[in-house]
Amino acid sequence: xxxxxxxxxPRVGYSIHRVFRTLIGEVTKxxxxxxxxxxxxxxxxxxxxxxxxxTHKKRDKxxxxxxxxxxxxxxxxxxxxxxxxxxxxxxxLDNVKNPIKRFYxxxxxxxxxxxxxxxxxxxxxxxxxxxxNKIKTDKLTVIYNAVDPIFTFVDRPFNQAKPIILHIGTGxxxxxxxxxxxxxxxxxxxxxxxxxxxxQGSTSQKT
Numbered sequence: 761x762x763x764x765x766x767x768x769x770p771r772v773g774y775s776i777h778r779v780f781r782t783l784i785g786e787v788t789k790x791x792x793x794x795x796x797x798x799x800x801x802x803x804x805x806x807x808x809x810x811x812x813x814x815t816h817k818k819r820d821k822x823x824x825x826x827x828x829x830x831x832x833x834x835x836x837x838x839x840x841x842x843x844x845x846x847x848x849x850x851x852x853l854d855n856v857k858n859p860i861k862r863f864y865x866x867x868x869x870x871x872x873x874x875x876x877x878x879x880x881x882x883x884x885x886x887x888x889x890x891x892x893n894k895i896k897t898d899k900l901t902v903i904y905n906a907v908d909p910i911f912t913f914v915d916r917p918f919n920q921a922k923p924i925i926l927h928i929g930t931g932x933x934x935x936x937x938x939x940x941x942x943x944x945x946x947x948x949x950x951x952x953x954x955x956x957x958x959x960q961g962s963t964s965q966k967t
Contacts, residue, residue: 761791762823766815768831769801776829776848782906794823798831803852808868812837832873845877850890851933871895922947930954 800807816837825838828846856862880899882888888900925948
């Protein structure tokens, strides 16, 4: 069996690659795996064309093509082959205010890719429900992200008087301000993974 994985350009972010590292490590035990990263970082029409040309050149009718990481549009270059699309979230669509850009992303990043893909994997029920609220399809299956084996359980006493709350990420989509707001007045220690902006630094002092 051959499986080709297509990822976004790593300059956009490497988190999706890391999530799939564990999965691919297991798959390589029983299948021939190829990994490709598209050349363009953006999502504008020229970027879509460049990434689809790249993807079309890498297509293999004997392989299963697995696309993930917000480059859903490259499914257009894989028509006629076996395809799987993994959708992590709908941030790329839900946070777009401009109605023209929103329709553009709905069409090329969601509607068309889901219609083309043979199977669509959602990493959570929330993602599945979000897609079903926007289009009708019976292709969706929920499969949670794999846990990297570097994480191991350590039995430690729980500080019930002042527990540690872990918040991973400080990007605009990580909702740190709301986390701080929700924890205000609660006896706890907020541990944040990521670089804080000046505004975030002053806000986080509330906890």
